[in-house]
Amino acid sequence: MNQHLSESEFSGYLLGIASDTTLEHLRSCDLCRQEMENFGAALSAFNQASLLYSREQAAARPIGSQAMAHESIPPRRAGLLAGPALRWGIGVAAAAVLTFAVALSALLHRSTPSPAIAHNMTVATPSVAAVASVPDPAQIAEDNQMMAAIEAEITQPDVSPLESFTSFQSSVALPDKARQTAKKKL
Amino acid sequence: MPETAICATMVSARELGFSVPEQALTELDDIDSLVRLYQARVLRYVLFSINDLDLAESITQDCFLKAYNGRANFRGDCSISTWLISIASNLVRDAVRTQKFRFWRSFRQNAADVTELAGVLPSGGTSPLTAMLAHEQARHVQQALTGLSPNQRAVFLMRFSEEMELQEIAAAMNMKVNTVKTHLHRAVITIREQLRGGNGGA
Numbered sequence: 001m002n003q004h005l006s007e008s009e010f011s012g013y014l015l016g017i018a019s020d021t022t023l024e025h026l027r028s029c030d031l032c033r034q035e036m037e038n039f040g041a042a043l044s045a046f047n048q049a050s051l052l053y054s055r056e057q058a059a060a061r062p063i064g065s066q067a068m069a070h071e072s073i074p075p076r077r078a079g080l081l082a083g084p085a086l087r088w089g090i091g092v093a094a095a096a097v098l099t100f101a102v103a104l105s106a107l108l109h110r111s112t113p114s115p116a117i118a119h120n121m122t123v124a125t126p127s128v129a130a131v132a133s134v135p136d137p138a139q140i141a142e143d144n145q146m147m148a149a150i151e152a153e154i155t156q157p158d159v160s161p162l163e164s165f166t167s168f169q170s171s172v173a174l175p176d177k178a179r180q181t182a183k184k185k186l
Numbered sequence: 187m188p189e190t191a192i193c194a195t196m197v198s199a200r201e202l203g204f205s206v207p208e209q210a211l212t213e214l215d216d217i218d219s220l221v222r223l224y225q226a227r228v229l230r231y232v233l234f235s236i237n238d239l240d241l242a243e244s245i246t247q248d249c250f251l252k253a254y255n256g257r258a259n260f261r262g263d264c265s266i267s268t269w270l271i272s273i274a275s276n277l278v279r280d281a282v283r284t285q286k287f288r289f290w291r292s293f294r295q296n297a298a299d300v301t302e303l304a305g306v307l308p309s310g311g312t313s314p315l316t317a318m319l320a321h322e323q324a325r326h327v328q329q330a331l332t333g334l335s336p337n338q339r340a341v342f343l344m345r346f347s348e349e350m351e352l353q354e355i356a357a358a359m360n361m362k363v364n365t366v367k368t369h370l371h372r373a374v375i376t377i378r379e380q381l382r383g384g385n386g387g388a
Contacts (some may be wrong), residue, residue: 011374015367042381045320046327047347054230057239063221063247
């Protein structure tokens with residue numbers, strides 16, 4: 001029996017489905033037997049090393065009943081507070097109640113002012129009314145002046161970036177070379 | 187055993203007429219002893235299936251949680267270890283499916299990190315040369331595993347690390363036995379080629 005084991009026969013032996021011919025060959029052929037032993041030794045070394053490695057990792061970060069306790073309990077709680085939709089609804093209702101309370105409080109304060117505030121209001125109201133009804137010519141002139149200044153400011157044409165740069169350039173004393181470079185870039 | 191078979195029904199295996207060994211039931215009822223006995227093996231299977239330690243730890247924890255919650259459905263027709271590896275296999279498949287991009291990226295990125303694996307081999311009682319050879323062999327197998335497809339890697343680990351029967355692998359992977367044999371055959375050829383290359387043709 002000179003022909004060595006084929007890949008198929010080799011893997012067949014490893015899968016436990018070797019034929020009698022394969023077994024017979026392995027008994028008589030040192031080379032094939034050696035190859036089989038080498039493969040087995042490599043797998044054995046890997047299995048041993050991988051198990052030890054996994055044991056080390058498992059020992060470093062153990063899992064157990066305590067670690068898994070919170071996961072075995074369903075996170076969703078039964079009752080009214082369960083579910084995001086209900087929680088959202090409760091939030092909206094709370095906001096509405098708060099808004100109503102603030103509005104009601106403001107309304108009550110407005111309808112029943114304190115005596116001091118009521119006094120100030122009665123005192124101030126005629127003076128404001130007087131100012132509004134009888135304009136002071138000096139005040140009118142001052143207002144007109146201010147309006148004219150605003151109008152002039154608004155109607156002034158926009159300064160382009162180039163103009164603002166050149167005005168900046170002229171105000172800052174740049175070296176000639178830098179100025180040339182800046183102009184080229186523009 | 188497909189995951190659906192484990193979790194789909196709430197009727198216990200005993201109620202369905204399966205005879206579950208008392209010892210297995212006791213083991214399954216004590217989550218701490220279950221973890222203590224099988225965590226390293228499950229972690230090894232998951233870790234070398236996906237090559238991502240963080241994800242492997244998360245999947246391992248999920249596996250024990252599922253096993254514990256579905257312990258009433260353990261039929262006792264295989265060992266607890268095989269049952270756990272089957273659950274882990276389903277979780278790995280889900281993780282690979284849902285995080286395909288991340289899976290491949292991390293597989294390549296972390297490939298070098300697990301070379302420390304060889305360093306954990308005990309060298310006591312053997313000559314330095316033998317220990318060095320064992321380190322190299324473990325490293326070569328680990329590297330060769332990265333060249334397999336996810337299915338080939340899964341069946342290879344089940345067969346040669348977890349020593350599961352072909353029928354058990356077929357049930358765990360939801361495959362026909364012949365498909366398992368094909369995957370194993372290709373995996374063995376690839377690993378042998380890699381080992382020959384890694385050993386300089388030896």
